Amino acid sequence: MSDVKFSPFVPNGTVNVPPSKSDVHRAIICAAMANGVSRISPVALSNDIKATIGCIKALGADAVLENNVLTVDGTNMYKNKTALLDCGESGSTLRFFIPIAAVGNVNATFVGKGKLPQRPIGIFTEALPKAGTTCKTEGGLPLEINGQLKSGIFEIPGNVSSQFITGLLLALPILEGDSEIVLTSPLESVGYIAMTIRTMKQFGVNIDTTENGWHIKGGQTYKSCNYTTDGDWSQAAFFMVLGAVSGKVTVKGVAKDSTQGDKKCAEILARFGAKVTQLDNEVTVEKGELKAITIDASQIPDLVPVLSVCAAFAEGTTKIINAERLRIKECDRLKATAELLNNLGGKVKELSDGLEITGVSSLKGGNVNGYNDHRIVMSAAVCAARSDEDITATFAMSINKSYPDFYIDYNSIGGKANVLDLR
Ligand SMILES: O=C(O)C1=C[C@@H](OP(=O)(O)O)[C@@H](O)[C@H](O)C1
Numbered sequence: 292m293s294d295v296k297f298s299p300f301v302p303n304g305t306v307n308v309p310p311s312k313s314d315v316h317r318a319i320i321c322a323a324m325a326n327g328v329s330r331i332s333p334v335a336l337s338n339d340i341k342a343t344i345g346c347i348k349a350l351g352a353d354a355v356l357e358n359n360v361l362t363v364d365g366t367n368m369y370k371n372k373t374a375l376l377d378c379g380e381s382g383s384t385l386r387f388f389i390p391i392a393a394v395g396n397v398n399a400t401f402v403g404k405g406k407l408p409q410r411p412i413g414i415f416t417e418a419l420p421k422a423g424t425t426c427k428t429e430g431g432l433p434l435e436i437n438g439q440l441k442s443g444i445f446e447i448p449g450n451v452s453s454q455f456i457t458g459l460l461l462a463l464p465i466l467e468g469d470s471e472i473v474l475t476s477p478l479e480s481v482g483y484i485a486m487t488i489r490t491m492k493q494f495g496v497n498i499d500t501t502e503n504g505w506h507i508k509g510g511q512t513y514k515s516c517n518y519t520t521d522g523d524w525s526q527a528a529f530f531m532v533l534g535a536v537s538g539k540v541t542v543k544g545v546a547k548d549s550t551q552g553d554k555k556c557a558e559i560l561a562r563f564g565a566k567v568t569q570l571d572n573e574v575t576v577e578k579g580e581l582k583a584i585t586i587d588a589s590q591i592p593d594l595v596p597v598l599s600v601c602a603a604f605a606e607g608t609t610k611i612i613n614a615e616r617l618r619i620k621e622c623d624r625l626k627a628t629a630e631l632l633n634n635l636g637g638k639v640k641e642l643s644d645g646l647e648i649t650g651v652s653s654l655k656g657g658n659v660n661g662y663n664d665h666r667i668v669m670s671a672a673v674c675a676a677r678s679d680e681d682i683t684a685t686f687a688m689s690i691n692k693s694y695p696d697f698y699i700d701y702n703s704i705g706g707k708a709n710v711l712d713l714r
Pocket residue numbers: 312313316383451452453454457479480483592593616
């Protein structure tokens with residue numbers, strides 16, 4: 292396990308963020324479900340994307356990456372009726388592929404590592420057996436499923452993870468009969484469902500939104516296509532906050548009209564008082580007089596750690612609410628974010644479903660626990676833009692889950708990230 296040292300600096304410059312991890316997951320799956328060859332570009336590999344590529348190959352599809360273009364051939368998808376699906380640490384991959392394997396009547400065993408074996412899957416192990424697919428588990432991973440999933444009505448809570456809904460939306464249209472997904476609690480992470488429906492439409496499959504969920508017409512077929520991905524707003528946020536707290540940073544490749552919910556980062560930083568200039572495919576954020584605000588995290592869970600860093604330097608007390616679901620991500624992100632900032636000299640109070648963050652002029656620096664969570668380690672990196680001393684974080688390479696080139700891009704705008712091979 293390596294640590295990484297971040298030395299104080301003033302960020303200044305331009306970065307191009309990788310394609311949206313969420314968008315690429317969806318495009319790969321839709322392409323694999325299509326009976327033909329699709330080209331997805333640009334695609335940047337990360338551990339989570341490699342997990343999704345591994346899963347479509349385990350089910351019989353093929354994928355080859357060349358010059359950031361991923362060619363996916365779905366001709367032989369579902370050829371394999373027994374498969375081992377290694378989801379790595381990717382919650383999206385796990386929740387998307389459980390129904391995808393079930394509609395293909397695949398005897399599938401799901402495995403994973405890190406926190407993934409403990410992240411919730413009970414919504415599926417309860418719902419799928421009622422529709423023909425048995426689930427064998429000790430409560431987490433490994434999970435073994437067996438039996439043809441049948442169309443019908445699926446009652447799913449909207450406030451645990453939208454990924455369960457995305458998985459069913461991706462899978463159900465290829466069954467003969469129609470299906471319904473009925474929400475049993477208000478939907479959170481709405482933007483991710485919009486992203487799913489938009490991507491499916493580009494591959495020829497349509498979903499009807501209803502008053503309390505979605506109607507999925509059966510007998511549909513995915514059509515192969517050439518698909519263009521857009522830049523990752525969740526990753527852009529780390530560089531945008533660097534600009535907001537200490538310098539001036541331009542992020543290229545992020546679309547103003549993206550369906551990604553995390554594009555809200557631009558609006559939120561403007562509300563804090565940062566100077567935000569947004570063009571069609573880039574955003575520039577410059578340091579401003581930051582003042583405390585209230586942030587509803589229900590639709591933008593992945594932004595909370597890094598927006599908390601912005602709040603750490605905003606005059607007054609920022610409230611982050613409706614963030615309970617952060618406790619079931621790669622780590623308990625409420626606890627980890629509060630600990631990160633408090634250990635560095637910030638003032639954060641952890642609540643059951645959020646954080647109260649009182650601004651300080653700068654952090655002291657020190658040692659922090661990265662909790663093997665890419666977004667905690669990348670947030671620690673952002674802290675170095677307003678820190679008196681060095682910051683050393685554990686789990687340096689956790690960034691490989693979503694952004695292997697993060698340190699390269701971070702150092703390209705003046706950052707001083709130095710990976711220490713301590714053990
Ligand atoms: O569908 C997706 O691509 C994602 C959904 C979100 O999870 P929740 O829906 O559980 O909030 C988010 O945290 C995750 O990084 C990606």
